[in-house]
């Protein structure tokens with residue numbers, strides 16, 4: 001991909017003016033490129049640049065194909081002259097047959113080369129855009145609809161195919177063939193060319209009025225496709241809830257409405273395209289009739305002979321193809337420009353800097369320390385602050401639990417450590433170094449993170465487990481399966497580790513998903529392990545076993561947990577009590593019960609209510 005859309009946020013350490021700046025002064029989550037978007041044709045040329053040799057070859061083949069066609073009227077004129085002079089026409093007939101065959105063969109080859117190149121352009125754009133989207137900042141994803149982003153990769157890039165062949169090459173070859181045909185017509189008879197040009201220019205004016213409509217309609221059609229993707233993603237992502245809520249019909253209406261809007265706009269674009277195409281066709285018919293009348297009169301007055309008129313009429317006939325090619329080039333370009341605009345919109349979303357993946361720390365890496373120093377943060381300018389000066393220190397090794405009412409900002413602590421978001425002010429120090437001064441891959445390689453919902457990805461269990469540690473050996477895998485008590489599950493499944501878990505792991509129970517997520521994080525042997533309510537769905541036996549595992553992990557690495565279970569909290573070396581975006585107390589369970597009324601209340605109500613019967617309570 002070229003530099004478009006990868007401007008500011010794409011370049012670590014560079015400001016909007018291109019000046020170097022420290023990594024921790026990176027912009028928060030502002031759009032990456034505020035600069036004027038380059039015109040669609042330049043973007044298209046950028047996509048096509050790697051394939052220019054094939055494009056030129058395909059274009060040349062098309063031109064040679066056109067040239068064989070152009071030679072035909074001249075041979076036809078010769079044939080007619082030979083007939084009128086009672087001379088042999090065998091040579092002319094053989095030449096015409098050869099030209100027709102060459103025309104067909106070269107046309108097919110040129111068509112194949114161009115289609116192949118167009119597919120390569122689509123592939124290049126899809127690769128670039130998907131790589132780009134995978135580097136999106138979480139804040140960009142928060143503000144987007146994944147279904148719409150997906151449509152930009154799947155549907156919008158598809159439009160690049162026809163715009164490459166029809167516009168990029170069509171304009172070149174069609175334009176050249178058009179000019180060559182007009183030159184040949186001029187050679188045959190200038191007054192007849194003048195008549196033809198008059199009609200063609202008239203058609204050009206009409207088509208010029210039509211094309212902006214095609215652009216607008218295509219853009220709206222593609223937006224509706226994006227909307228449909230977003231609606232479908234919303235429904236399929238929560239189909240059980242939708243069904244349980246009896247909301248299928250309402251959701252169906254929304255998806256259908258988007259599909260119909262896309263249909264309406266596509267039909268509108270088709271209407272304008274058809275009008276443009278037929279204007280060109282009509283112009284040619286008119287030119288044909290005018291040339292026939294005017295040319296017939298010239299034949300009658302003896303200004304030209306019949307052979308010349310026939311040859312000219314054949315050129316009028318041959319003019320049709322390049323003219324329609326040029327019209328198609330212009331109309332397809334409008335549709336392509338609309339798609340390119342949407343692709344560029346996605347490419348202007350803020351992304352993380354591109355870095356090579358980092359190696360995992362390894363079994364002997366030292367545990368990390370963590371410090372929050374007066375951290376203030378809000379998710380977006382228009383939202384209230386979530387952290388109002390959060391501060392705490394976590395030494396290497398041991399378990400630190402974060403407790404507090406819902407919405408206190410506990411998960412946000414983890415998100416900031418992972419640099420999913422940047423704080424507005426204050427510092428977050430991992431091993432004494434500001435996380436903004438870490439390269440993101442190195443930072444994340446040091447951390448194992450189990451999200452609140454313990455997401456499991458579609459695919460096999462093995463793929464899920466190795467997601468964060470693709471090079472983990474069978475021994476490490478077996479060990480982690482044992483400690484997370486997944487061995488029984490694997491043993492029960494007919495295909496063991498290669499069993500497919502379904503979309504978002506729906507074939508697993510909630511507790512199994514949590515254990516898979518914990519196993520995945522442990523396999524990375526992190527220097528800092530973040531567990532966000534990672535054991536909330538486990539049964540008493542599994543929770544107790546996992547607690548032992550986490551305690552053992554905490555003896556060699558640093559573990560942070562967000563927990564609502566007393567059993568987890570009391571086992572922690574220190575507890576950070578958060579409330580409304582502030583740390584209100586830090587201490588051990590017994591200290592806090594005595595010293596902090598909120599904690600005492602949580603312990604008395606929330607923890608005890610959530611604690612399982614075998615909990616340490």
Ligand SMILES: Nc1ncnc2c1ncn2[C@@H]1O[C@H](COP(=O)(O)OP(=O)(O)OP(=O)(O)O)[C@@H](O)[C@H]1O
Nearest residue numbers: 142379383386404405406407408409410411412413
């Ligand atoms: N991506 C987001 N965009 C905007 N606001 C968010 C986002 N994530 C969380 N918030 C808001 O930030 C606040 C703190 O959320 P956070 O998830 O950190 O709370 P929490 O203490 O972990 O809560 P819980 O115990 O319920 O998980 C909440 O008010 C929430 O609505």
